[in-house]
Amino acid sequence: MATATDRKASVATTARKGSLASSAVALTESGAVRSSTRYSDEEWRSFILQVEDSLSISNTSYPCPAIGSPAFAKTIDHTLLKLDARAVQFDDLCAEARRDGFATVCVRPQHVHKCVVDLKGSGIKVASVVGFHEGAQDLYYKMQETKQALQAGAEELDIVLNYEELKAGLFASVYNELATLRLQAPHPILLKLIIETSQLEHSEVIAACTMAAAAKFDFVKTSTGFNGHGAREEDVRLMVACCEKLAVGSKSGRKMQVKASGGIKTIEDAVKMLEAGASRLGTSGGVWIVKEGRESIEQSRGQPSVYERRGSRPALATRLFTDY
């Protein structure tokens, strides 16, 4: 049997090779979780420190799809997570997603079924949040929400990290949760880990990305939009650097992507996040953003903008376009 020292050496070797531990978690027939997380908290810490030491954060501008193009709209998860949202607002959300060609609509688990029905035949997917918005729910609760969302037809899950556990250094427990949810929602379901950057120090962002990559998540996502500041360029750049570092040397060469979310309200916000390396945007302002994009194209062609034709533009006073 391997000693703790042997295992530590193994972690160090793994880190040197730039690859990560694979899942050692299984669901038993009764649905209970049988876990043998491969590394101790200390061993995870050592690996995370090695990732941190070898990071290089780029200031370069990543390619951004042309404003107004279908590819630009496909970066947007059209999001409605307000607890008091009414059924008609989900109808509007889905109609807008069809019209503007967004990637997904992102809703709470109880609204997934309605949106799946509304979007039938459109090619637009439904994403469900899990553990929203605190992330502190226990694993059983998150598994129940995951089951509910998948059974209703969700194809993407935006899962809130238990960031209090991460901050407490309980890495093995965090990994166990993520690996269990990955097992419950295998590919091609896309998993995004909402790490809530407003609550994390620099080194904790790196730890969160490391946990997500180890558990084979597809994305790391900045924020819930319900706690602290939303997406910031510096956080996106740090997360992109982590994803690039963690992909190097991995057997599959698989690289996590970054979703920026929270407070993205304008075309300038959107472009800033995409140029920082995000490939998906979570926003309740998607309709405004693509409208602004079209506007800027019209203006560059010398045509009067729709707002100039109609009079002044209304202020963005609430979180949701369909509230107007």
Ligand SMILES: O=C[C@H](O)COP(=O)(O)O
């Ligand atoms: O996941 C997405 C966020 O909740 C959206 O936040 P937002 O309402 O500030 O755009």
